[in-house]
Amino acid sequence: MTELKHYFAPTSLDQAVECLKDGDVTILAGGTDLTPQSQAGRVKIKHTLMNIRHIPQLTGITLEGREIHIGALATITEIMEHPLVRQHLPVLVEACDHFASDQIRNAGTIGGNICNASPAGDTLIPLLVLDASVELASMPEAKLYRHTMPLSTFFVGPGKTRKSLCELVTGVRIPLPEQGHVARFFKLGTRPALDISTISIGVAGTLRDGVLSNARVAFGAVAPTPTRAAQTEQALEGQRLDAATIEKVAAIARDEVKPIDDVRATAWYRKEMIHNITKRILSHVAQA
Amino acid sequence: MNVAEKKARVIEPDSLIGKRIPKMDAPEKASGRTRYIHDINLSGQLYGKILRSARIHALIKSIDVSAARALPGVHVVITAADIPDQRPIGVAKDHFPLKVGRVRSQRDEIAAVAAESEEIAEAALKLIKVEYEDLPVISNPEDAIKPGAALIHPEPHGADGSHLHLKQGMSIAHKGKPDNIAMRFDYVHGDVVQGEAESDVVVEDTFKLHYVTHCCMGVSGMIAEFDASGNVLMYSNTQVPFLHKREFAEYLNIDPARIRIIQPPIGGGFGSKLDIYPFEVICLYLARAAKRPVKMLFTREEEFLASPTRQPVLLTLRSGCKKDGTLTFRQVHTLHDNGAYTSWGATTPFVMMQTFSSLYRVPHCDYHTAAVYTNNPYAGSFRGYGNLQATFAIEQHMDMLAEKIGMDPLEFRLKNAQDAGEVTGQGMSFKSCGFKDCITTAAKRSDYARKARENAANRDKPGNIKRGIGMASMLHVGGGAKIYPSDGCGTILKMDDFANVTLITGASEIGQGSETVLSQLVCEELGLPISAVTVVNNDTAITPWDVGVHASRTTFIAGNSAIGAAKKAKSKILAVAAKKYGTAEDELDLRGGFVIQAASGEVVVELSKLLRNLHFQDKAELVMTTFYYEPPSVHQDKGFKGDVSAAYAWGSQVVEVEVDTDTGIVRMTKVTGAHDVGRVLNRLGIEGQIEGGVVMGQGYALTEDLLIQNGVMKNPNFRDYKLVTAPEIPEMDIAFIESMDGEGPQGAKGVGEAPSICIAAATANAIANATGVRMFELPFTPEKVYRALHGQTPKLYWKPWKAE
């Protein structure tokens, strides 16, 4: 049972953030996380249930200067099929392709994936290695206030973010990758469809003359949040990807992560997989 | 009048047997029109919900339902205290529907509510207060049989600690048990000591089989209603309506004649609906108390928590053979985790011992099972009935023995495989047997020998993907199983004035396609199209007796019964026609809706016209027949010996895999099967049955794993309980061996369970072929495989309690 008293479906961003002011609001986007979580009693629907799906400002995927902007309501399917994303951000397409099933991809949104803040959220790893930032909107006074925050600082724990109760995520911004940019994503699960990641790995950087710079490495499902791996990135930075370096970096990655045992896998297996898959991805990148 | 017109019309011979006939219920199901129990609502109906235990093993100190009773919209709240006439239920009569004084597992039923809506019933459950006193939890069967282990069903003691003297013949639920052993099975033929002495090589290994559950897409449910005279009407998904009618009557302490069971279309059974579960009896109690119909439907989570599982087994197998490849003996000990109560899972040894004693010729066989109580979920019957577990062990040993004596595994299998005409040590008599054909066909079509050789040679080459191929074979009952006093099925057949047939059969349809195949058999006799048949099969007040849908028996038993009724109708029709047209009966036949001259196919009369003539005359008559078929099988004796089935089904399956040594992920790429099915009746139906069974076997082998820790189910949901999804389903090449069984309907044998039996065993052999590593514990999830490949899996050994 819920405490739901009120249902609200704003048609503008202003109406939405205004409604959020008192904080006693549950935001509904695609509902693919919210529905099972509230039915299982893990999440309580608050006083007001606000359906944000009718807010035009939250939709669309556009090129704005040197950034790609993805509206919070963009579904996984839309992202996967969008020409801008396919051209500039193939690593995000890769992650979307391994996301749930067609039905869920048609309903689930990127805003929902970000705000659900699962350590295993599949778009989060590519977004992290692409240096994405989150766009937030609120109405502290009588006026709409917007600001952005690097995604790498956004997550604080499973289901917990730095977003306040009065804020709405309006979208993500991703800088256009430069020449020589390479990025890879790998999701490991028991089966190819409809699976929560046992671990996931994203690697990105600029590859020039066999040397990797601006190295970005992110891991999913090995910590309370999806995280960048600072030591692994450092070990990669400015390196030529030969077999010895790859082996060394993979070993550092294994030691850097601190996963837990759960129904999907033990910590030991997760560490092994971080090692083996990091190695596999880096070998692929080296051959790119 | 020209000459052509004068010539009589000729109907060419045609047959429905072996054709691809769409299932009769498919259009309704595919278009979403089928009305399952979920879609049935009776006026005045209340909604029932059950409060389950918050503890795994505990004494119930008190239950307070006052707040729940006071909630508006609640009609009835019951606990054991409200039902003084509760009778123990289950295969061993070891529990009450509503638990009395003690809970023994997570699913245990404490109280139940009937209310005006599901939401109110849910809210009422939350208001029930229960005080517990925890008891030690036994979650491991090895602990449960240790001397001095805490008892799950202790004998009752008085307040002073003295034994309460209870009457003889009382059920376990009343008198308890002095140990945790729920059931024992001991079987022997020959002398294993002698067998071992004659052996050149002996292997011994322990195998561990896990919990999986049926995952029927339609969750469990029931609607119960008492009429003004106290008669009971139940809408139930049972697979055994006639047995349950009797059993429910016992639990309600009323005459079975007052119970009527209607089965709505059933959303999956696979054996899960062979036993009566507490929720069904509780639903009846609620309806009786409320004097209103009560509907109870499980949530998906409840379906996981409170429906039965496949039997988990710990098994130590010792096998031997001579250098020339002759099998000498097998010795088997198993520990069955019975869970807190006894359902059909405990009786899987009936089937398991058949595989050990009779799949291959083995002169000496010794089999022992102890099914022990724990605080875990309890296992029921599940497609294959222990045979997946037994085959997993035996077929790995076949490969291992062959390797030890340096013999080709195919040759080794063929040398020991059964033939038609053999009577096994267990007394099974193989009248038709296509086993050797199955082995050679599956091997040939999959190119087994070449691939096995090449894979083994490529094992140590660089690269993380290793290919493997493995084979396993099975024996299963294919002509019913004589477990109950009768293994029969009745048919009533009626024809109308338009030569349409109503086939009233005792056999239930649970999605397996029985309606279609039975109609086909009847039409084959009567020379009618499938569209002429209406099947009535779901109401105990109408249909004749049948023992139920189990043991792969429906096509065989109900098929023979339907044919019997059709033959009687046919001979009546032909007799009438012969008299009317002045010929002999044996010169006539039925074909294409006509009575014809058997020799020429020339039309004598339209069948519907003949039927109308018969009906609308002075001595009016209808064509209505009945038939009861009882298979010529026998009950086993006390030593489990006897020819329990009228026919036996055989099959061999070859599984091909790719093992990723970096991750442990096993991809099943191809399954090649050869099944001795007697004869293919409905090709479309049998292909569907085999494909579905293969996928079920694949889930058992690779992904499905119901995780139980300290009695708590960790993954009662489809997110973490991983069924196979469409992209993982392997390519399949299925061949049918038609051994034309003499007793089978049109030569057919049962095949319902067969296709799921070999997959796990063949997968184990394929992984060994790919990697050189043997795995003895299911399922082969990525982490388990990865551990095994990296030497992180300690060798499993369970020392049998009586290893002679």
Ligand SMILES: Cc1cc2nc3c(=O)[nH]c(=O)nc-3n(C[C@H](O)[C@H](O)[C@H](O)COP(=O)(O)OP(=O)(O)OC[C@H]3O[C@@H](n4cnc5c(N)ncnc54)[C@H](O)[C@@H]3O)c2cc1C
């Ligand atoms: C069967 C199944 C399979 C799944 N498989 C995957 C998978 O493979 N990979 C994966 O990553 N996830 C998976 N998920 C989880 C889920 O689909 C995704 O996280 C999805 O992106 C959530 O988006 P949504 O729009 O449905 O979010 P909702 O359920 O609508 O919302 C999720 C949470 O975010 C909040 N929220 C949503 N939008 C905003 C916003 N704009 N501003 C502020 N707060 C907001 C909501 O209040 C809620 O707390 C699966 C879910 C299901 C049911």
